[in-house]
Amino acid sequence: MTVQQQARLTLAAIAREAGVSAPTVSKVINGRHDVSVETRAKVLAVLARTGYKSPLQQRRTLADKPAVEVAVDSLDSAYNIAVLNGVMECAVESDIEVLLNLTGIQGASPVNPEQRAQRIVDEGRCGMIVVTSAFGDAPLDAFHRRGIPVVVIDPLNPPSEEVVSIGSTDWAGGKDATTHLLGLGHRRIAYLGGPDNVECNQARLHGYLAALRSHGVSVEDNYIISGPFQTDHGARGLDALLQLDPPPTAIFAGNDTVALGVLAEARRRNIRIPEDLSVVGFDGTSKAEESVPSLTSVAQPLQEIGRAALRTVLRQLRGEVPDSRRVELATHLVVRESTAAPR
Amino acid sequence: MTVQQQARLTLAAIAREAGVSAPTVSKVINGRHDVSVETRAKVLAVLARTGYKSPLQQRRTLADKPAVEVAVDSLDSAYNIAVLNGVMECAVESDIEVLLNLTGIQGASPVNPEQRAQRIVDEGRCGMIVVTSAFGDAPLDAFHRRGIPVVVIDPLNPPSEEVVSIGSTDWAGGKDATTHLLGLGHRRIAYLGGPDNVECNQARLHGYLAALRSHGVSVEDNYIISGPFQTDHGARGLDALLQLDPPPTAIFAGNDTVALGVLAEARRRNIRIPEDLSVVGFDGTSKAEESVPSLTSVAQPLQEIGRAALRTVLRQLRGEVPDSRRVELATHLVVRESTAAPR
DNA sequence: CTGAAAGCGCTTACAG
């Protein structure tokens, strides 16, 4: 007895199943008018039930993995790389293609968001992950209107209602970092933060303030310095803080990049870390691990954030409504060499 | 006289044009093996000239920007990131989409190269850049047979004749690094290299040997150690070299990663760099610049290599025959803190 | 390795 091979689902098979001829099925599929209402209904029912796909469609679904676009401003950032890695991991598991869009490249034609969104629809892409602030609210709206899921990771500004954003527990992380320093015995702790108007920075600052207050440590206004999330800002910030009387014995930096700027400047000045000064960073990028001395840092689960972003896009595609417009994953403090008790 | 309607571009038309049968054209398009090299070339030429598209492709290209796939084994590599950056820059200028394929991800389904190549054709993608050794020769051949331009960057093994590869002047770079150390007065110089069988490593080693010979310095066999391009290998290599009598006063490492392993191990042993030991790396990644002490390294123009890779793909698409199957861009030595005269 | 012939799946033209 021959094992009946699973017959391929052809138009002819549909015709047989529906009790009509192949040409009739063809007409239904192609939206022709010369088919009676009853016949059409019968055929459509069989098509739906069997999930028939034309050869073209068959090849397409074999060939056309769904694709998601990831917009990142630059690859010169351990933060971005870690997030991208997480997205890629999830993409591999879910069999999704990833299109990389480097928004920060010099000479990149200014993105017309309407066109871009339209193109993404036309090409059958299924979503967009933004790991940068390069897209403001208006562009994101262009996607939203077309029903393309968009997830923003750690947006610099609070995104519009429509967009799902993923980030970390910045407030708790700021509190943890500061509590760690307080626990070591520090009382003169500076916050060398990021840009004033950036959400995550504000949350970290307020976590810092909360920790100080709950330990009854008074907050010195001139111990709080804001600026760009850049190495230079760390170096200049250390310079400014050292001029104070008394100077801080510990610095909580708004992110690892700033903290590494502090370490570099301290080295130039022969300030020993952690003996003379404790430093804590934020992000927990690979740079924190690799620096000398290695950097105590509030680690964000960056890889997991990337994975969660793609998972959220896929969930939205399935029509699920996200529980929340904002997801925050837990940070955790990683203590390394750059912090110790004050002398 | 009837105006001859512009005949639709069918496979049969291509066959007529190329002077072969339709089945033969079909075979070429589908990457079958049973076509002679000459016939394949003839057909591919006609396909390229006429811009034939399969029915599937005809549907697709309406909305699609051309897209290139970039295969990288991992993002945890400053080398890969720099190359990817270069590719992205060129992609932005040329208005090309980039699909990122992380070949090294755990659980990635083992790539079936035939399927993958077919998919790329079906989706109207225009080429492939491989920044990793994840694809051996056989897979690359699957692309070649379909006339998809493939460019391999710094292949671990010499790629087949058909594939264009881009790399650096590894031999000259190895010679430069060694000459630099010789110029500082070192005579006991070790080569702590990469895997024996890897082309670029062999070239660097031979550049090292050439420099030593031309300075009349005899080569000590036990000063030459090979191993993986990893930090650990640098640490273990330093350990082994220090047991020698006499130990080297300088180490030329096969790449920056290995060199950083040497620096880390030296730090653990309180060996001062460069006072007690000079170290030179290879690649000139950002890690070389950021390490403490900063690392003298033979810089590859990684960004430019990435750009050149995409430019080469685009040129092949235009039907231009590359001048050479192998392009080497010039390295240059960047002297930093990790090298000095021996004591 | 090549291509005539057969085949596949869908579509079109048209007789009923």
Added chain:
DNA sequence: CTGAAAGCGCTTACAG
């Protein structure tokens, strides 16, 4: 409206 027949474009199986 319907479907037998012819046709289209591509692919497969196989003889040479």
